[in-house]
Amino acid sequence: MSSTVSARAPQQSSTTPGAGQTPAPGRRRPRILDGWGLLIVPLVVFLLVVFVAPLVTILSRSFTDPTTGLDNYRDFFSSPVYLDVLGNTFRISGLVTLVTLLLGFPYAYLMTLAPPFWRGVMLVAVLIPFWTSLLVRTFAWVLMLGDTGVVNQGLMSLGLIDEPLQLIRNQTGVLIGMVQVMLPYAVLPMFATMRQIDRRLVQAAEGLGARPISAFWRVYAPLTVPGVAASCLLVFISSIGFYVTPALLGGPKDMMIGELIVQQLSAVLRWGFASALAVILLVVTGVLLVLVSRIVNIGKFMGGER
Amino acid sequence: MSQNTSTSTSTSTSALAGTGVSIDIRNVVKRYKSMTAVDDVSLSIEPGEFLTLLGSSGSGKSTLLNIIAGFISADSGAIEVGGKDLTKVPPYRRDLGMVFQHYALFPHMSVWDNVAFPLKRRRISKAQVAERVQRALDVVELGHLGKRRPTQLSGGQQQRVALARAIVFQPQALLMDEPLGALDKRLREQLQLEIKRLHRELGTTFVFVTHDQEEALAMSDRIAVLRDGALVQVGTPVELYERPASRYTAEFLGESNIFTGRNHGVDEGSALVVRPEHVRLSAVGSALPTGHNAVDGVVREVVYLGSGLRVEVALPDGRHLITRSEVRGALTPSPGLPVAAHWHPEHALVVRDDTAA
Numbered sequence: 001m002s003s004t005v006s007a008r009a010p011q012q013s014s015t016t017p018g019a020g021q022t023p024a025p026g027r028r029r030p031r032i033l034d035g036w037g038l039l040i041v042p043l044v045v046f047l048l049v050v051f052v053a054p055l056v057t058i059l060s061r062s063f064t065d066p067t068t069g070l071d072n073y074r075d076f077f078s079s080p081v082y083l084d085v086l087g088n089t090f091r092i093s094g095l096v097t098l099v100t101l102l103l104g105f106p107y108a109y110l111m112t113l114a115p116p117f118w119r120g121v122m123l124v125a126v127l128i129p130f131w132t133s134l135l136v137r138t139f140a141w142v143l144m145l146g147d148t149g150v151v152n153q154g155l156m157s158l159g160l161i162d163e164p165l166q167l168i169r170n171q172t173g174v175l176i177g178m179v180q181v182m183l184p185y186a187v188l189p190m191f192a193t194m195r196q197i198d199r200r201l202v203q204a205a206e207g208l209g210a211r212p213i214s215a216f217w218r219v220y221a222p223l224t225v226p227g228v229a230a231s232c233l234l235v236f237i238s239s240i241g242f243y244v245t246p247a248l249l250g251g252p253k254d255m256m257i258g259e260l261i262v263q264q265l266s267a268v269l270r271w272g273f274a275s276a277l278a279v280i281l282l283v284v285t286g287v288l289l290v291l292v293s294r295i296v297n298i299g300k301f302m303g304g305e306r
Numbered sequence: 307m308s309q310n311t312s313t314s315t316s317t318s319t320s321a322l323a324g325t326g327v328s329i330d331i332r333n334v335v336k337r338y339k340s341m342t343a344v345d346d347v348s349l350s351i352e353p354g355e356f357l358t359l360l361g362s363s364g365s366g367k368s369t370l371l372n373i374i375a376g377f378i379s380a381d382s383g384a385i386e387v388g389g390k391d392l393t394k395v396p397p398y399r400r401d402l403g404m405v406f407q408h409y410a411l412f413p414h415m416s417v418w419d420n421v422a423f424p425l426k427r428r429r430i431s432k433a434q435v436a437e438r439v440q441r442a443l444d445v446v447e448l449g450h451l452g453k454r455r456p457t458q459l460s461g462g463q464q465q466r467v468a469l470a471r472a473i474v475f476q477p478q479a480l481l482m483d484e485p486l487g488a489l490d491k492r493l494r495e496q497l498q499l500e501i502k503r504l505h506r507e508l509g510t511t512f513v514f515v516t517h518d519q520e521e522a523l524a525m526s527d528r529i530a531v532l533r534d535g536a537l538v539q540v541g542t543p544v545e546l547y548e549r550p551a552s553r554y555t556a557e558f559l560g561e562s563n564i565f566t567g568r569n570h571g572v573d574e575g576s577a578l579v580v581r582p583e584h585v586r587l588s589a590v591g592s593a594l595p596t597g598h599n600a601v602d603g604v605v606r607e608v609v610y611l612g613s614g615l616r617v618e619v620a621l622p623d624g625r626h627l628i629t630r631s632e633v634r635g636a637l638t639p640s641p642g643l644p645v646a647a648h649w650h651p652e653h654a655l656v657v658r659d660d661t662a663a
């Protein structure tokens with residue numbers, strides 16, 4: 001409202017000089033930007049500088065460095081090693097998505113059933129990871145899961161195992177670390193969807209002859225689909241770009257595309273190739289978003305319009 | 307035209323007809339913390355009867371209905387349907403159709419799938435399912451809307467789908483919790499008639515919940531009046547209206563004039579009830595029919611109702627008396643006119659005064 005009001009003020013001031021309170025930049029022309037509207041300029045500049053410009057640089061580099069053409073992309077798609085990395089990335093992201101879904105769905109469901117106090121406790125518990133640095137948490141896992149870590153020591157002192165289990169430097173370690181990081185992203189959209197589902201529908205289904213399990217799967221579960229899809233998408237896309245966790249908790253065989261980019265940038269200095277990798281990551285993510293948004297209205301579950 | 311549809315409708319209805327079962331409610335009690343939602347209610351519903359649970363908001367109607375349906379378990383007491391004790395039987399094995407005030411249609415299913423839902427839970431052949439769904443939808447005159455989603459229907463249509471879904475599996479009895487509460491007056495009256503017709507044609511026992519006394523009077527074989535969780539009176543609409551057992555029932559069903567206190571010849575704890583249509587007005591001082599009781603007052607307001615007049619008479623003690631009369635009476639009442647309001651003693655009912663707080 002206030003912006004529409006102030007949008008007129010400068011126009012008046014240009015016809016009656018001296019009467020305006022708002023200094024009007026660039027007179028005479030009809031303006032959209034003035035007074036309050038100007039406040040958006042820093043944001044636009046910010047986005048241009050830190051987002052659009054690097055993106056354009058990366059895109060152009062991937063086609064021009066070191067030679068102009070598709071060489072970087074050809075390198076990538078013709079090398080089994082690199083394709084393996086892409087495969088790893090998808091496999092690990094897929095597994096992380098699956099595990100967070102299996103853990104997050106019942107967790108979110110329990111949250112909807114819990115009385116307010118316990119719901120709060122469960123919410124805080126799932127949000128705690130947000131308040132600690134990713135690096136710190138990942139190192140904590142190294143300490144916990146290593147050969148002499150808490151978990152192995154504990155199991156050995158209980159006599160359950162004779163020698164340490166290999167829990168890090170392999171896929172297990174990566175999964176444990178990433179699932180912990182991604183769990184909130186899985187739980188929150190599902191919880192948001194579930195809390196809006198009318199439980200009386202389940203009751204109605206039972207009244208119509210559906211056993212409780214059948215009522216759950218035929219009535220409740222289908223209504224959670226938008227939340228589940230949003231969760232999966234969020235977790236999968238975030239997982240694709242992971243770097244720190246697989247680097248510290250994974251073995252050499254578990255390299256993901258994020259690690260490969262860093263390696264190409266900092267160790268091998270193939271900036272053009274690294275740029276191509278980043279573009280591939282971006283395109284894959286974009287395609288996924290489009291595909292899933294055909295199925296569900298994503299905006300709704302990412303805090304957009306209803 | 308209309309005859310055609312009604313014959314085809316009634317053939318399809320008869321294919322869905324069930325046989326009514328009795329429902330026995332025995333000493334049912336349900337407490338929530340400090341308050342008693344259902345207070346030792348016992349009630350026998352006859353096979354094929356249309357029984358209405360009537361009461362003001364919070365009187366325990368929904369709680370009682372949900373106890374019958376099995377969604378809420380009673381603290382004590384028993385529910386028997388068709389002579390079988392269902393107290394410990396989960397809702398999905400009770401075989402009762404339920405219609406909710408909020409419809410409870412499954413938003414992710416088409417109208418057709420909603421109606422097919424109870425059949426598919428009962429291992430019925432595909433062909434049978436299709437046939438019965440179509441028939442149920444025809445009965446509620448929505449046969450052409452099967453493909454729509456519930457959200458694409460009007461409130462009245464949604465309620466009809468809920469009705470079709472509740473009758474399609476030929477339940478032992480149909481329970482309805484204020485099914486018309488969310489609809490506007492005209493639609494409500496239309497659906498009242500449809501529900502009555504369904505009841506006639508199906509022959510199933512109906513338990514209907516409402517807080518609307520006119521709806522209850524118009525639809526029911528018998529009405530059970532609930533108050534604060536307790537059963538106040540059960541009877542046919544005529545019984546309840548003409549012979550209310552207590553002041554609460556008299557005031558809840560229809561309009562009534564209540565007199566208390568010795569100067570009206572009423573004992574402590576009792577009240578005198580005179581229905582407005584039994585009160586006649588005459589000019590003050592004119593000869594009254596022999597034996598009539600009378601009070602003098604001044605006409606305060608006259609409302610023309612089309613079918614008659616509704617006249618409010620202010621009494622000397624500050625209270626109002628309501629009368630209904632034909633337009634062409636012996637006297638034309640107008641505000642300010644002193645009148646004598648009188649009635650034959652046989653229309654003055656002495657009832658228990660149960661409204662004292």
Ligand SMILES: Nc1ncnc2c1ncn2[C@@H]1O[C@H](COP(=O)(O)OP(=O)(O)OP(=O)(O)O)[C@@H](O)[C@H]1O
Pocket residue numbers: 338341342343361362363364365366367368369370517
């Ligand atoms: N789950 C519950 N917990 C506590 N009190 C409840 C619960 N359910 C119902 N009550 C109380 O029990 C009483 C009866 O409730 P009920 O829903 O049966 O009333 P009702 O007659 O259906 O009213 P309405 O016409 O408003 O639907 C009310 O006072 C209500 O507050």
Ligand SMILES: [Mg+2]
Pocket residue numbers: 367368369483
């Ligand atoms: Mg209710």
